[in-house]
Amino acid sequence: MVARGLTKRFGELTAVDAIDFDVHTGEVFGFLGPNGAGKTSTMRMIGAVSPLTGGTLQVLDRDPATDGAEIRARLGVVPQENTVDEELSVTDNLYIYGRYFGMPRAQVRRRIPELLEFAQLTDRADDKVTVLSGGMKRRLVIARALINTPSMVLLDEPTTGLDPQARHLVWDRLHELTRQGVTLLLTTHYMDEAEQLCDRLVVMSDATIVAEGSPRELIATYAGREVLEVRFPPGHRYAGWTGLDGIGSRREVLADRVIIYGDDAEQLTSAVTHSGVEVASMLVRRASLEDVFLRLTGRRLIE
Amino acid sequence: MLTGQLIAAVTTRGSGASRVIERDLLVTRNNLMVFVSGFVEPVFYLFAIDVGLGRLVGDVTGPDGGPVSYAAFAAPALLAASAMNGAVYESTFGIFFKMRWGKLYDAMLATPLTPTDVALGEIGWSQLRGLAYACAFMTVMVVMGLVASPWAVLAIPAAILMGFAFGAVGMAVATFMRSWVDLDMVNLALLPLFLFSATFYPLDVYPRSLQMLTQLSPLYHGVALIRSLTLGTIGPGLLLHVAFLAAMAVVGGIVASRRLHEQLLP
Structure with missing residues (x-):
């Protein structure tokens, strides 16, 4: 993935100001920064659900402006808020999400038990999602993002609002994904999360990138x-x-x-x-x- | 141009919309009572009118000036009102809930589905449900002997047209809503429409000025159209009602699709 001069403005407000970065296949790349630094806006542009105001962006070798649906077909997205379907059960949430991707019914049904296992929700399969804890919902959203076997997964603040045990469980699941060779892009405002997970990261502040490197390099250079x-x-x-x-x-x-x-x-x-x-x-x-x-x-x- | 886009979308991306419908079916399967209640409500009204009110009122003047039983007069209006209510509630409360509260559409749009798929799917589902209700209600009318003409078959597509008209305008309105309080305005608008659109009595009970005002009510056109069809008083004037409703559907559809696009993909 390549971004050059990537810019997003909402009226007067510049959310992302001409940033450049590259993400390599198979790595865990992080956007670290406080709330309002432009992380989510950047993620939404990468996810092909928000048009660029300026600059160029290549995601999975395609242009989000023209090939949005094709890009989204190969992405997994874990948004900041848990956008689970509150009117459906855990299993049906996974099922219908697979259908949104156009996957055949039989294929989706085969994939569901693996994903429930991955999210450690097998014994909650038939529960309504409204009764799940915050950590379980988060794991369901992560499992849901994997239904289409994506090449790249975007995670917007994957563990914000979770208790320490739930966070470690999520990290553990994400490590498992990287072992499978999936490229991960994540935003966070937690230092420990960035150190735990990221191979490389950029530090964002006020819509711009202020530093880039591995956690170790950044610490050696700046601290x-x-x-x-x-x-x-x-x-x-x-x-x-x-x-x-x-x-x-x-x-x-x-x-x-x-x-x-x-x-x-x-x-x-x-x-x-x-x-x-x-x-x-x-x-x-x-x-x-x-x-x-x-x-x-x-x-x-x-x- | 937007209409062209819409047609292209229907033909090439119908499969996307059908997935949105599949989701609504899945939800309905879990909440069958809600689905059934939408059919039962107008039927209860109809029984009350046929057994109770109708006996007191006797015959009233039909669209062609001749006498008709009160139940035969009011039944098509109930069908029209139920088409309106179903489409409006689905497109305002339903869309508002899914968009702002449930963030359902955000989840859908992270997949290859597009805003057009979502809009077409939701409209399509609302219409399928409306079709089921209209057919069921017509069956009840036939059984109760309240249908006077084979033209009544066309009352079902007329109810669907009403669904498109009210659904499109409702969806456009929903995109301007900010909170649940705003949604109370929807109820405030629907009740007078329901009561005063020549629904339960002929238009000519009003003085001239009020008659003209009533003719601006979209429900009036739906009621007049469906009533003429079930009573078999067919004339070229009906096309005027059709045109009014079709114009509503087109204008509402254009505004809704533009607004939805802006709001869902900022």
Whole structure:
């Protein structure tokens, strides 16, 4: 998939501003960014359900403007909201979705047990979808997206709103898909999700791409190796913000703490101790994608 | 040009629309009572009129000036009103629910189905259901001896034409709706149409000015058309009613298809 100068405007608002990216067959590619960064608009253009305002886009070697139906026939789509058919059972949801793709009845019926198994919903096959939990609905939507054996699956915030166990179950299912060689495109505003799943990702902010690479490359380039988080006692924050100048390679001042970047955490810790600034706590950790995001956009991803 | 697109779509993509119909059939199979109630309601009205009200009223003046029994006069109006109500509820409440609440169409459009498939499928389903209701109601009318002419057979396509007219306008209106409160306006519009479109009494009970106002009511044209067919008072004037309803279907269809496209694929 190739996008060049991809742009989407809704009236005055520019949702996606001339972005370029490539996605290779078989990889897991992520769009990381806060709500409103343009991730969903990008996904909808790739899914051939939203016309481009500008630029060019090739999906599965076709142009969504002219071959929309052909592209959609080979895609699986997991939208941000669970668009399950509330008036039908779990099995009928899968069945009718296969029919929307024009699959013969017998073929759809053969495929349903595999997908129920994949989604771990076999014992809920005849339930109405209205009684399913959020995690089960999500797994049903993912299974539904696979009914047509797609070459590429688009997942818009696959685990938003799920509890930790349900998220891990979804991740596990997605890992299973990548083992089968399916190309995955996903959007997320969770760092751990991006680190867990993505081979490569772009960081989006305010309708543009601000960085691109593997999670490891991005961390090495934008965050460094180690991080020291310093918190201050009440009333001493201002002193903390100003007194730590010059320590480490870079500092990020947040409302409740200061984050110091460097290569050697021990050295950072001792520098803070010797600065004379009154400190409530210090925490050493490995640099993460969240630090990358903070550096690139100047704000935290999940406030 | 849009009509051309519509025709091309019907012929080449009929299979897409048929999948949307298949979905509605699947849902109906699970909710048979809702389906049956749509038929039972006008039949109950008809019994009430034949057994109760009709005895009190006796004969009224038919479209040709001659006397007809009140039940034979009111029955075609009930058929017309039920065609209107069925099409309007399906296209307003039904479409609104599926589009904004259930996000059903978003799911359909992520597949190779197009907005035209969805629109044709939903209209097609609504019409199939309308056809079943119209045939059942006509059967009841025949059994009760309320049909005076073989022309009555044409009342069934007339009811279908009404379904297209009211369904298309309803769908266009539904695309402008923002909340359930807006949908109350639909009920507010339907009730006076149902009561005052020369449904339960002849048009000539009104003074001249009100008669002209009534002739602007789309239900009036449906009632007048179907009543003339079941009572066998055929004349070229009926074509005027047909033209009125056909114009509604075309204008409503064009607006609905344009609006749906904008809303479903922003």
